[in-house]
Amino acid sequence: MDADPGMQDALSADTRIVPVGLGARSYDIVIGGGLLARSGALIFERLGAVKCAIVTDENVAGAHLDTLLGALGDTCPHAGTITLKPGEATKSFSELASLCERLLELGIERGDAVIAFGGGVVGDIAGFAASILRRGVALVQIPTSLLAQVDSSVGGKTGINTPQGKNLIGTFHQPRLVISDTDVLMSLPERQFRAGYAEVVKYGLLGDVEFFNWLEKSRAEIFAGGPARGQAIETSCRAKAAIVAEDERESGKRALLNLGHTFGHALEAHAGYSDRLLHGEAISIGMALAFEFSNEMGLCSGQDAQRAIAHFKAAGLPVEIGRIPGGAPGAGVLLALIAQDKKVQAGRPAFILVRGIGEAYVEHRMDMEKLQDFLKRKCSGK
Numbered sequence: 001m002d003a004d005p006g007m008q009d010a011l012s013a014d015t016r017i018v019p020v021g022l023g024a025r026s027y028d029i030v031i032g033g034g035l036l037a038r039s040g041a042l043i044f045e046r047l048g049a050v051k052c053a054i055v056t057d058e059n060v061a062g063a064h065l066d067t068l069l070g071a072l073g074d075t076c077p078h079a080g081t082i083t084l085k086p087g088e089a090t091k092s093f094s095e096l097a098s099l100c101e102r103l104l105e106l107g108i109e110r111g112d113a114v115i116a117f118g119g120g121v122v123g124d125i126a127g128f129a130a131s132i133l134r135r136g137v138a139l140v141q142i143p144t145s146l147l148a149q150v151d152s153s154v155g156g157k158t159g160i161n162t163p164q165g166k167n168l169i170g171t172f173h174q175p176r177l178v179i180s181d182t183d184v185l186m187s188l189p190e191r192q193f194r195a196g197y198a199e200v201v202k203y204g205l206l207g208d209v210e211f212f213n214w215l216e217k218s219r220a221e222i223f224a225g226g227p228a229r230g231q232a233i234e235t236s237c238r239a240k241a242a243i244v245a246e247d248e249r250e251s252g253k254r255a256l257l258n259l260g261h262t263f264g265h266a267l268e269a270h271a272g273y274s275d276r277l278l279h280g281e282a283i284s285i286g287m288a289l290a291f292e293f294s295n296e297m298g299l300c301s302g303q304d305a306q307r308a309i310a311h312f313k314a315a316g317l318p319v320e321i322g323r324i325p326g327g328a329p330g331a332g333v334l335l336a337l338i339a340q341d342k343k344v345q346a347g348r349p350a351f352i353l354v355r356g357i358g359e360a361y362v363e364h365r366m367d368m369e370k371l372q373d374f375l376k377r378k379c380s381g382k
């Protein structure tokens, strides 16, 4: 642990610190049990006695808001709390406009901070609001879902959805601090935990075969909440921090973090960003498709593709397009949605393919005919 000496009294022995090295915009991800109750002290150490507005959702507020308010106490004056409706549908232009206006009504000024207190939806929309409010105010991420703790709270991406696709409107706005209290995951519904686990597996599949080997052995302990859970979150955050430090604005390597996402985002759009298909479930199917397609293209062994798919299945995650409740999209619909992906260049979507477990790469010259043929078969359940 390489914490600031001044921070020590706010931390317990199991606390892990992952630094994100971005020069003047560097920050720490603090991971461990019981951190929510210490968050006022952690924020004070980094930002001083900053006035804070909390943005959260109804579920997180019901379970944990009192603990956060108690922790802010007199250390960081509380300007007010804005409670959003849970779910991906909240990431819209109209909700963003109303959130910004409510933050202004709370008197949030340039020197104040927004605390994004929730899962990926809250982090994305609150981060977006913080990035444009008075041309940018400080952001503290306190992620409460596994998905947000290992991915969306780290790296500064913010965004909302439009009918054209997911996260097509957004900004880069790095947080000043990320506080990941592993105890709050105990109250996370199991389906949400499983969905977040897909992002953990992603780090192994994209660049760290040793981590994937370890996940195969440690999955049960991670789900049960043993020490392996903190280790999995730390390793995931270290992997993401290293990539973000190298390529903050996704001009190269950061695209690897989108393994499974080109397919996954299109499937989420097809499902109307609803509870029919959670983000983590969509990317689980997306990663399975990336491995199967890579195998068909002769890039990756069938054994590696089967191992990756078997691990998702063992974790209770979907791997087939036909498993989407309410019905699978047709291949034409899926391809049209894929064409809207953020990584499209000159009309050609980039895909993250694999040469094996831990060996993802960006394919800019996808064979679209082969892809179409592959998706036709997958969408009809073959």
Ligand code: GLY
Pocket: 151, 152, 154, 155, 157, 254, 257, 258
């Ligand atoms: N979740 C992908 C990224 O942060 O780049």
